[in-house]
Amino acid sequence: MGDSVYIPSAASAVPTAVRTKTVTLRHSALVRITHWITTLCFFALLVSGAELVISHPRFYWGETGNDLTPTLFKLPIPASRNLVPTGYGYVLPDQNGWSRYLHFQTAWVLVFTGLLYLIFGLFAGHFRNDLLPGGALSWRAFSSAIAGHLRFERPSESDAWSYNVLQRLTYLFVIFVLFPLVIWTGLAMSPAFVSAFPAAVTLLGGQQSARTLHFFVSLALVLFLMIHVGMVWLAGFRSRMRAMITGRAAIPMERT
Amino acid sequence: MSEPAPGKLSRRKLITTGLVAAGGVLGLGIAGRLAYKYGLVPPDHGGIYGLGETLTYASQRLLTRHSLAREFSRSQISKPPFANEIAPLNEDFKRLQAGRFADWRLSVDGMVVRPASFSLDQLKSYPSRSQITMLQCEEGWSYIAEWIGVPLSQVLEAVEVQPQARYVVYYSIAPDWWESIDMADAMHPQTFLVYGMNGDELPVGHGGPLRMRVPRQLGYKNVKFITHLTVTDSLKGFGKGLGSASPEAGYAWYAGI
Numbered sequence: 131m132g133d134s135v136y137i138p139s140a141a142s143a144v145p146t147a148v149r150t151k152t153v154t155l156r157h158s159a160l161v162r163i164t165h166w167i168t169t170l171c172f173f174a175l176l177v178s179g180a181e182l183v184i185s186h187p188r189f190y191w192g193e194t195g196n197d198l199t200p201t202l203f204k205l206p207i208p209a210s211r212n213l214v215p216t217g218y219g220y221v222l223p224d225q226n227g228w229s230r231y232l233h234f235q236t237a238w239v240l241v242f243t244g245l246l247y248l249i250f251g252l253f254a255g256h257f258r259n260d261l262l263p264g265g266a267l268s269w270r271a272f273s274s275a276i277a278g279h280l281r282f283e284r285p286s287e288s289d290a291w292s293y294n295v296l297q298r299l300t301y302l303f304v305i306f307v308l309f310p311l312v313i314w315t316g317l318a319m320s321p322a323f324v325s326a327f328p329a330a331v332t333l334l335g336g337q338q339s340a341r342t343l344h345f346f347v348s349l350a351l352v353l354f355l356m357i358h359v360g361m362v363w364l365a366g367f368r369s370r371m372r373a374m375i376t377g378r379a380a381i382p383m384e385r386t
Numbered sequence: 387m388s389e390p391a392p393g394k395l396s397r398r399k400l401i402t403t404g405l406v407a408a409g410g411v412l413g414l415g416i417a418g419r420l421a422y423k424y425g426l427v428p429p430d431h432g433g434i435y436g437l438g439e440t441l442t443y444a445s446q447r448l449l450t451r452h453s454l455a456r457e458f459s460r461s462q463i464s465k466p467p468f469a470n471e472i473a474p475l476n477e478d479f480k481r482l483q484a485g486r487f488a489d490w491r492l493s494v495d496g497m498v499v500r501p502a503s504f505s506l507d508q509l510k511s512y513p514s515r516s517q518i519t520m521l522q523c524e525e526g527w528s529y530i531a532e533w534i535g536v537p538l539s540q541v542l543e544a545v546e547v548q549p550q551a552r553y554v555v556y557y558s559i560a561p562d563w564w565e566s567i568d569m570a571d572a573m574h575p576q577t578f579l580v581y582g583m584n585g586d587e588l589p590v591g592h593g594g595p596l597r598m599r600v601p602r603q604l605g606y607k608n609v610k611f612i613t614h615l616t617v618t619d620s621l622k623g624f625g626k627g628l629g630s631a632s633p634e635a636g637y638a639w640y641a642g643i
Contacts, residue, residue: 186523186527196468196528198464198466238437320446320642321642322453322642322643323449338528
């Protein structure tokens with residue numbers, strides 16, 4: 131009831147010895163729609179965010195930082211502003227206007243998509259059934275999942291219809307830690323937002339700290355994306371893509 | 387066993403989705419009208435980024451109408467403050483600079499009862515105020531300085547703004563450099579016409595002799611070399627009607643984020 135994994139009731143009547151495959155609903159429509167909207171948002175935010183970084187590829191810690199202050203680190207790239215000391219003899223074109231417009235508009239879309247997903251996840255049991263490890267959170271489950279990765283084993287058939295404990299914890303971390311953090315550190319850079327909620331920036335150690343943290347959380351999200359796509363590739367790109375687009379996955383019958 | 391047949395489920399979902407969509411469209415229409423009425427729609431609301439821009443401006447207006455920009459301690463002032471590059475200044479400016487800005491004038495017109503022109507000395511005759519706040523550039527860098535000047539609200543009270551006024555447009559002596567803010571920012575206690583910095587005169591590199599200081603918005607709203615203010619109820623007749631020179635160059639009119 132309300133489960134995102136829809137199992138036809140007739141399936142249980144089929145003898146387990148019959149090794150045919152059936153097609154079942156792997157991902158609910160809402161998970162699929164929010165997944166692909168998030169994907170689009172992710173790329174728009176990444177491209178516009180990278181453009182914004184290029185205008186000042188220097189990072190600081192604390193409240194303030196500029197061309198006259200020491201950096202925490204610098205990116206070894208040219209800049210789109212000629213005052214920034216980069217060591218390059220040329221200046222890239224300024225793309226900040228549309229990048230800022232696109233970055234914030236996309237952030238709104240992402241926030242609304244995220245809220246829809248959170249409400250669905252809470253009330254339709256998606257978090258409870260698909261993501262919370264529950265009984266799966268044991269050292270055995272952990273060590274077998276990690277050992278499997280270390281042996282470069284292809285994901286088992288059962289991974290096609292349910293997440294293992296590592297996947298569950300990773301998705302939970304991305305949804306409940308990285309996404310809230312990237313929104314928080316982003317808002318902490320807004321002078322108007324922090325005028326109403328100063329703790330949003332002081333808790334992070336200052337406005338430049340918020341900017342630096344925003345950069346690192348974004349990097350963590352990019353790292354997640356690379357591993358996520360890599361694992362989808364290893365697990366079978368076509369079948370996993372089909373599951374996330376059409377919602378359907380081929381399931382071996384003996385799993386019951 | 388108790389799962390409803392997929393067909394029935396999707397029909398119910400279809401009806402629910404339709405109702406939600408219709409309600410959403412109706413709600414958006416009403417929200418749009420209310421937003422216009424309460425001044426929550428920015429002048430650059432058209433175009434593909436208009437929706438995001440409107441959401442940002444409207445939500446920040448609702449959350450921050452009276453909030454105060456963060457102020458810092460004297461020990462946090464950046465030494466030396468970083469001045470962004472400015473285009474070479476024109477002959478008008480150089481002439482005024484040669485006269486130590488004695489002839490610098492700030493003219494105020496538009497929807498005011500008593501249009502006026504202020505010299506720097508006249509502006510300095512008002513009780514001077516100071517704030518130690520951060521100037522943040524949209525590029526990512528920032529510095530903290532003490533800004534000394536007269537609150538814009540004081541000048542606006544002197545010329546008596548008419549009740550239908552909604553925006554203050556302000557111009558630099560440098561051509562094509564102009565911005566505007568809504569009345570919430572114009573009357574805000576930290577919005578200053580700045581003539582001093584860190585206990586001294588405001589350096590030319592930082593916009594001296596007169597700079598607009600809007601500490602709840604990014605650097606580019608803090609226009610340098612201010613000579614002219616116009617109070618208005620609509621931004622349609624100014625430039626391309628997008629609110630300021632920034633949207634004409636591709637940047638958002640509202641820069642609270």
